[in-house]
Amino acid sequence: MTFTTRPTLTGTFGMVSSTHWLASQAAMRMLELDGNAADAAVAAGLVLQVVEPHLNGPGGDLPLIVASADDPTPRVLCGQGPAPAGAAPEHFAAVGLDRVPGSGPLATAVPGAFDAWMVLLRDRGTMTAREVAGPALHYARHGHPFLARASATVAAVAELFTQDWTTSADQWLVDGRPPAPGSLVTNTAWADTLDRLLGEEDAASGTREQGIDALRRAWSHGFVAQALEDFQRRDFRHSGGQVLPGVLTAQDLAEFEATWEDAVTLDWRGHTIAKTGPWGQGPALLQVHQTLDVLAPDGPDLDTADGVHTLVETWKLAMADREAWYGDSAEVPLDELLDPGYAAQRASLVGPTASREVRPGAPGGRTPRLAAQALRVHGAADRDATVGEPTVQRDGRTRGDTCHVDVVDRWGMLVSATPSGGWLQSSPFVPEVGFALGSRLQMAWLEQGLPASLVPGRRPRTTLTPTLVLRDGIPVLACGSPGGDQQDQWQSVFLLRHLVGGAGLQEAIDAPSFHTTSFPGSFHPRATEPGVLVAESRLGEEILDSLRERGHEVVVEGPWSLGRLCAVARDPGTGVLSAAANPRGMQGYAVGR
Template sequence: MTFTTRPTLEGTFGMVSSTHWLASQSAMRILELGGNAFDAAVTAGFVLHVVEPHLNGPGGDMPAIIATAENPTPRVLCGQGPAPAGATIEHYRSEGLDLVPGSGPLAAALPGAVDAWLLLLRDEGTMTLAEVLEPAIGYARHGHPLLERVSTTIATVRELFESDWSTSADLWLRGGEVPAPGALFANPTYADTLDRLVHEGRAAGGDREAQIDAARRAWSQGFVAEAVDAFSRKSFRDSSGEAHAGLITGSDMAAFSATWEPATTADFHGYTLAKTGPWGQGPVLLQTLGLLEALDDPAALDPATPHGIHCATEALKLAFADREAWYGDVDVPIDTLLSREYAVERVSLVGETASTSLRPGSPGGREPVVAAYARFAEERPAAALDATLGEPTVAPTGVTRGDTCHVDVVDRWGNMVSATPSGGWLQSSPTIPELGFCLGSRMQMFWLEEGLSSSLAPGRRPRTTLTPTLVLRDGRPVMACGSPGGDQQEQWQLVFLLRHLVQGQSLQEAIDAPSFHTTSLPASFYPREAEPGVLVVEDRVGTDAVAELERRGHSVRVSDPWSLGRLCAVTRDADSGVLRAGANPRGMQGYAVGR
């Protein structure tokens, strides 16, 4: 038996895996009280806002993929807010900007996470708003032990908070000091915000769904929208070094609602994988798996060998190049991009040595267009580390500059959900004092260049990196999984899925196994850097493998042994009903629970 850092949990009642133990256990409590997977996921989502404020917040975003016991067809819940009406390329250019800032009010898309969680609760949950919010309200009002990473994050932005973001200093630097790791930390203002949502809901009467809709209106048209509108008018220093005001208005807030839409799916190795549409990077994983299958080389599907790592890396580069040219909240030729014929055509570019070029394809003969800034990213000097930026990459030391969150839940009835909440990091924008949270910075995904699939435009969703996954077999959901990690999310999921679905490793074995990713792609996050040919591997991959990868032309960067990957996963055997769960040991934070 292979040693694992923790067991793969097995049971029949319910399973939760998330990036924080308090969220996982709070969700499990909801299952024990008779709630379903969707009730539990909503509880976990709101707890994550409180206990991982450096990784996500109420002002952020959240895509999810679900399947119900009654309807196994996967559906996407889009909690990705679009650009506000005033967010034009001309406005940013008039401010002297070439890129959307990576932090501050001008980077804020409409907050989508809260409305998405409430829509999930209304449409697929069974419990009341008060019941599912009770744990989050309790942790916000009475405190929770602060993560060391939260304390470290606050310390890195202390000067900015004290000099420019005074409302954030009031919340995070009480008494002028950085809160100590493990100290009880409360956010009573945010607890008041959640309590008021519950109160506004109850005022609508006794009907559960009517209460949830009333809370959604209080968010989008009531006291939350009013506070967001007023605060967005103020200017604050952002990652550009200058002060800018935001663009979100009350009218923008009122016009937005989270939505349901069909999942984008592709078949691989006897399974069907479901992802978001190409307004997110989800189809990159589907494309990469299609490319690896088109190689018609079983050895290419083994990520434990130098050959498998090389093939996966080269396939990822091709899929990410197509992301740059084609993905966005526009008309994307996704059927062609995911077709077998296109994969066969593209995979001919996978050679014996590493590519350092950005090589998008021409689906249906269409000419690819890539941002000029991305084409010449490798020619720019590396930017200095900016502590306000979130969800980017993992440094060779294993230190993560940002990251995000994830939660998966499966219940005894077979309901399943995979969700990746993110954005609204405590360091991404000044705290709105009346609400106890800040806005996000997802608009940094946009390009300030006309004619691109991900050009900035009012009402358009940024091309998010958030990418939950649902896996089906014979039309029945069998796994929900996902990972934080920005541009690495798809890559780390690829390694995990190859190990679990193809190599037959258990959930925890596949999560624990050495991982890797490439940075040979235009980054989605400010300042949009690229490192052509760079391959980052955990040192557990081994010196012989590193030498062979370097021989093949990869510029290998060896990372700490437990630094790459943030996987969560739950499964359900569709025949026996046995449930399983695993969680990531890296960062000593992910936690699975179940019985």
């Protein structure tokens, strides 16, 4: 029997998997109260904003995918806000910046996470915002045990908080020190804001949906939007040392709302895999699986050096395409990128040795173009605790993990959601509303004419990438992982082991993981690490030595260091539900019955 750290949970009522046990249990409570998977996901998402403030917040971002047995077409809800109207390249040039900072007010996109959760609740849920927000409001008002990793994050930025981001110091430091792990931490400012927003729902006449929209108006057209604009007018230090105000306005919030769109799908080995559009990195996973069908028709054996090499080299090609072709600021030739003929062309580039090049393709005969800074080789001098996404670093150490939640209910609805952004180290705490804004604009290039160029009103390309899988047109699996650029790489390992290899959910999550960083990173300092393959030591010395012989720069990390998968599933034939969660980091949990 293959070793697993926990059993795969099974039942028939409802299942939740998330990156924090309190969020999982909050979601389960909604299911117990006869809510559906959408209600449960929103409850979990709001709790994550409170108990994982170093990983996400109301001022961050949220893509999710949902489908149900009675409405099986997978739909994406985009809560990735665009660049503010004032975030023009000319503005950055005028203040002496040649790239978007990794943190601070100028890195802020329009906050989209909170509105997206409310749109999901309105359109696919059954409960009121007051009902689903109950657990989050409790933890914000009365406190939650502070995570050790959250305490470590605050410690890493304590000097910045004390010297410049003093509103963050007021919220997150206790007598000048980070809260002790396990100590109760409150966020009364967010509790007051949430209470005030819920009061708008309570006061609204009409339907449940109209009450939620009244709450949303108070966010985007009312006191929250105005407070954010007023705060952005203040000068704060950015990651490069510049002291500048932001450009976000109340009008930017008023013009944004989370929107529904079609998922991008690939029919693959008897399943349909659904991802977000190319404003995120999700279609890269579809490219990889399309290319693998050419290279390994029976599926790569990930317990061999051949299988690992094949998957890693395929990912290098897909991520090169992501850099050249993905984004919201130019036309993306998605049909050509997902064409089987193009996959065959790309497969021909995978050789017996590791590539150290960034090799985007030419879909439809187009000439690829990379940003001038995109091939910057990794350096050690320009990291600080505020920049990038809180994720797993090249050496396997973590600065957090972003968040994820999956839910399946007894009626056959599945939700996969990856909230992130607005973490406490991304920008100063706004005391009037109780949260920080995000830094997603760091993923946009100031150089113009690229799919990922900074353009006001356009979304910065995101790494957040939930997954939903259907079989015979019926949703059967929701999964996802925190991890920045590595999210889809780890998911492909999971999907290959589960859908092709036949491993159970927990077995596939627990299996040794790996990824490559041999492509331009999405986050500051946007570096490439030629030939680098990061692997858990459990992969085994024989395989690791063979990979070195093939030319990979193998970085061996701890046996349980890579991957943060969550997953839930439903067997439409029997109605049996299942769930599993990542044991790495000892924080993610699945619950259900």
